[in-house]
Amino acid sequence: MDQHEILLKLENIEKRFPGVVALKSISLEVRAGEVQVLLGENGAGKSTLMKILAGEHAPTGGEIVVGGRKVSALTPTLATELGIGLVHQELSLVPALSVAENILIGRMPRNAFGRINWGKAYEDARRALEALGVSIDPTAEVRTLEVAEQQLIEITRVLERGPRILLLDEPTSAVSDNERSRLFDVIRRLKQRGHGIIYISHHLSEIPMIADRVTVLRDGLVVETLPADEADEATVIRLMVGRRLEEQFPKETVELGAPVLAVENLASGRTLKDLSFTLRRGEILGIYGLMGAGQAEIANALFGLQAVKTGSIEVGGKRADFRHSSDAIAAGLGLISRDRRQSLVPMQPVGPNLSLSWLSGKSLLSRLDLTREREEGSRYISDLRIRPASTTHKLFFFSGGNQQKVILARWMSSGARILIFDEPTRGIDVGAKAEVFAVMSRLVSEGASILMISSELNELIGMADRVLVMRSGRLSAELPREEISQQNLLRYAS
Ligand SMILES: Nc1ncnc2c1ncn2[C@@H]1O[C@H](COP(=O)(O)OP(=O)(O)O)[C@@H](O)[C@H]1O
Ligand SMILES: [Mg+2]
Missing domain, CATH: 3.40.50.300 (P-loop containing nucleotide triphosphate hydrolases)
Structure with missing residues (x-):
């Protein structure tokens, strides 16, 4: 040989x-x-x-x-x-x-x-x-x-x-x-x-x-x-x-407020074993782990998509072990999930894709708010520079980055105060990424709080105020801003 x-x-x-x-x-x-x-x-x-x-x-x-x-x-x-x-x-x-x-x-x-x-x-x-x-x-x-x-x-x-x-x-x-x-x-x-x-x-x-x-x-x-x-x-x-972090991450310094979300001893699904943390007003809290470390399940458990086995979740001081995503939405949560296809109605234009979040839990009559759909659709299209700038094109024809902006617009229009971003930049190009980060930065400066689940080291270093590192369903480290580095993230995750 x-x-x-x-x-x-x-x-x-x-x-x-x-x-x-x-x-x-x-x-x-x-x-x-x-x-x-x-x-x-x-x-x-x-x-x-x-x-x-x-x-x-x-x-x-x-x-x-x-x-x-x-x-x-x-x-x-x-x-x-x-x-x-x-x-x-x-x-x-x-x-x-x-x-x-x-x-x-x-x-x-x-x-x-x-x-x-x-x-x-x-x-x-x-x-x-x-x-x-x-x-x-x-x-x-x-x-x-x-x-x-x-x-x-x-x-x-x-x-x-x-x-x-x-x-x-x-x-x-x-x-x-x-x-x-x-x-x-x-x-x-x-x-x-x-x-x-x-x-x-x-x-x-x-x-x-x-x-x-x-x-x-x-x-x-x-x-x-x-x-x-x-x-x-x-x-x-x-x-x-690669190179040093450039101006890809427009994170502003935001004064952190009171805790808005408190998770204690949470176990859920196959991997998530015992997780405790709080999220504060105005904070971007990063979550990092290697594939399958349990970070993906946090989003599902918080958003009522997956049952809580043990432990508790509190939103604004109230017990919040949601059974359905509609309960989570009503309590002011929003989820940008890792798989956009689950969140979008591809054969509809922007407007109806926004109104999905207002509708959950409401009666059928209040669903038909076509004027609001149209107005908010146009507003967010110009505000977030969604392309094509069209209220009639189906989302199917939009690029990944623009679809992601529509999902962001949905949660902005629903007034969600706690946003869970699960791999927010998956499948979108560098330019759209920077725009998504800019929106994240703006949301927290307006008083929202973000849980940013990401496997992108650069993005966590650029955007997060604090990062929780997961290993085998448990927290292996909590890194304050000055300690968030590639070396630390990888070391505690593996
Ligand atoms: N079927 C697909 N359609 C569109 N974009 C895709 C598809 N598969 C992968 N991508 C994109 O191609 C890039 C590379 O992805 P991938 O090969 O999965 O990377 P890795 O395995 O290194 O994490 C990413 O931006 C991803 O979103
Ligand atoms: Mg891969």
Whole structure:
């Protein structure tokens, strides 16, 4: 085996989505027998690049050389044929099917009459799982399993196909240390057999455990590829985050007032175990954690979307364990959720998208306030510079940044005093980000309070008065403004 054989080569790969350039120009190569760790802040383009290699997205520019072929795009079938296997960041299992069916999907063993040989299927699946040191019942339905187990099944499914080039997109975000070390054993074995591996991680501590080389992406570009022994944490963080913080973050100093929200010993959902904090009037309180640390569940619990198991939430001194989002809205909360599609009515223009927040809990008659819709629609369009500046275009045709402004406008018009921003800049470009930050700054200077859940280090450093760092469903640190740094955030989160 030639250790330096190049299995895969990317040349100037570009990927544009409507309104966002996810990858500007990516060139890299994967060699036989190497583990290349791919790093980058959220939104740097890592997952998009992996989906291009798996044939799920077509690049809008550049070339891919793999298996002696030069192509401008792969299809999922071609990628599989060429030996490329992707373990997705978001699980791609079919919840209603069994573990065995998920692992062997499309390749279930059949008997001479073409019927599925279930005995063999379960046995094959059991063996595949065992190779990872995992014991999960192959007959169980995937939907009944924990996230960590599902993640292991996803990994097993891809490994089962024996890919020559294995792509792992944050595969250890939910699994235990023990399962992770099993996975690393498997990766090392594949490496010795001459497979090439791209491993995406947010856990910088994994670099010395597994990496041969490290490639850092930032804003859709490769910043640098370096040997693992030169990739110490300080170097890597500097490469990931880049230049000094510029004027991207127009945060003004605001005098903080009395507590408006108090959370005590809150447990909710799968991960959130024991969380206490208060949010003050005029404050932007940041929440940071690695994927799955529980930060996403805070928003759901506060907004009445997910039950509170134990502990309490108080809004303005009153008990507020909301059962429905309408109760939360009535108490003056607003949620800008990480998935805009959940919050918008895409086939309607701006006006009706604003009025959603006034309507909850009111009678049908009061719903038809068309004049107010029209007036507020026009006001916010000019106030927040929403483009296109149209009260008639459906939101479907707006860019991500402009959709986000419409959601902001909704909560401004409803008079919400406590705003939960869950990944507020996901999928929007740099210009729109700065505008969203400007609105956040204005809202707090007018007396609102913001809980800013973000995985973007820069944004927290630029905007937050204080940051709570989460690890495994618990608070691991509370950083006052002067201590909010990349190093501290990453250190306490991992
Ligand atoms: N299907 C999509 N449509 C529009 N924008 C997308 C899509 N997928 C990713 N993006 C955007 O592309 C950029 C890169 O995202 P992603 O590849 O997921 O980054 P990473 O995995 O490094 O966090 C982000 O701005 C993201 O919002
Ligand atoms: Mg990703």
